[in-house]
């Protein structure tokens with residue numbers, strides 16, 4: 001379980017990106033984090049893994065307050081957090097398999113990670129994950145030979161190879177087409193449910209968030225202005241988060257596009 005307790009961040013420039021944000025994410029729950037540009041979504045994700053230093057408050061992961069950790073203890077805590085990025089953050093010249101195995105780097109001794117030697121268990125696990133994300137035929141391809149959707153699946157497998165206790169996902173679908181985006185969201189959701197993993201997904205696409213997450217948290221100017229079930233995200237709530245817009249029409253247009261799409265192949269089975 002993840003608990004944020006009055007998490008705050010004011011940058012050196014004086015910009016307050018987060019003010020006293022508190023919520024809990026229980027095991028297995030997938031949270032969609034939404035809000036307008038500048039609301040503090042990336043800052044929130046980065047404060048959790050300490051890529052940004054919080055100015056105040058606590059980030060408690062399975063009983064440990066991550067905010068007070070330093071040095072080795074912080075490194076050990078970070079490997080408990082799987083990250084999935086918008087731009088995939090793969091090592092382009094390495095193979096798919098090597099990219100997935102890099103999820104173990106935080107675990108192997110320095111000399112082994114330098115030589116990129118992994119245990120047979122790590123390799124077997126990586127094969128299994130690649131199979132689960134539908135990429136077992138591509139294990140030996142270079143990452144730069146893959147499509148965006150395939151790269152993101154490698155990113156998911158790499159995060160899971162790490163055996164994380166928490167997944168932080170930053171705009172996973174921003175560079176993908178609508179159908180691939182849905183497959184990726186479905187994969188992330190089913191991986192979390194199967195492993196009882198809590199996840200926070202920073203996502204701009206409100207409809208995707210509504211469809212594929214268990215709970216939505218709406219940030220505005222660094223504060224939580226909505227926290228509830230996806231179906232409670234009414235037009236009034238969207239206006240509270242983003243300001244005036246014709247939300248009903250937006251949903252209508254999106255649904256019209258949806259009907260013309262062929263049924264998606266569910267790659268997530270077994271994940």
Ligand SMILES: Nc1ncnc2c1ncn2[C@@H]1O[C@H](COP(=O)(O)OP(=O)(O)OP(=O)(O)O)[C@@H](O)[C@H]1O
Pocket residue numbers: 011012013015016017035036037038039040041042043044
């Ligand atoms: N490194 C930084 N230094 C100073 N201010 C920053 C820094 N990073 C973010 N901010 C400010 O903090 C606030 C929140 O930014 P943040 O990037 O967290 O928002 P966001 O919701 O992720 O936006 P977007 O959806 O556009 O990525 C903004 O006012 C931004 O200008």
